[in-house]
Amino acid sequence: MDKLREMEVFVAIVDRGSFTGASDKLGLSAPAVSRAVHSLESRLGTHLLARTTRSVRPTDAGMAYLEACRKVLDTITDAEANIAADPLHPVGTLTVSAPVLFGQRYVAPLVDAFLLRYPDVSVNAVYIDRTTRLLEEGVDIAIRIGHLGDSSAFAIPLGSVRRRTYAAPSYLAAYGEPLHPKELTQHHCVSFTGVSAPLEWVFNDNGSRLCVRLQPRMIVDLGAAAVLAAVDGVGIIQLLSYQAAPEVDDGRLQPVLTSFEPESTPVNLLHVERRSTSGKIRAFVEHATDTLRKNAHLQGVDAMATRASR
Incomplete structure (x- = not known):
């Protein structure tokens, strides 16, 4: 096995956390993976991996070598992508993830437009209300709402949203409008667990965090159902704008x-750094960024003000 292949095996073991995971990722037999690691460690004269019956992790020497391997492999990947990629005619399959309701309302339409524009690209769209791990789950592009802590990916700002409190006009006509968050204890409330804790909503009172304990009339974990309950007048709700x-x-x-x-x-x-030169990813990033940055609801523009100006 050549040196580059041994590097690929080593990196795959670290990324997947096991020899079996590396075997599955690279399509190699378990003995071939073990031989590659043995050959690599013998040539370097040091242990790169600390193995137990339950886990595999890089040693200190392995961590240093891991970074070198990534740089070498990424350089090769980037060089091949630059040669093969045609930004005007991207090809291949792209995996895109986004939160469910955000995906339904904003990502699905731009994915459809992207597919119509680029007929040689296929998209695997994953709409799920949890944080996807790009490398581990094979995700090329992820739309993420919230503060970031993933240093392995490039992040491109698209805008922002706010946690807001809403009510249907019919509810307000029947029960009145609360003027202070503490008044919510006297109102019917719908708690959507995707935004707020079921029994405690958070507000900002003159720069200080204000938490209000509630006894919700309804607790729901599905965004569309939560919005429908609020529209039907079941109660006041907190949602992302x-x-x-x-x-x-x-x-x-x-x-x-x-x-x-x-x-x-x-x-x-978000997209993974070493994939940034892929033609399909580059085309989708440009398409999605241009589309979503024009979305008034992600740029702090109040919807009622937008409607009034039409």
């Missing part, structure tokens, strides 16, 4: 307690 944008636009929901909103939450597009 994009989640209620269409309903605010058409008047079925309206913001309340706006002077107590917490700080905005960033929205970013």
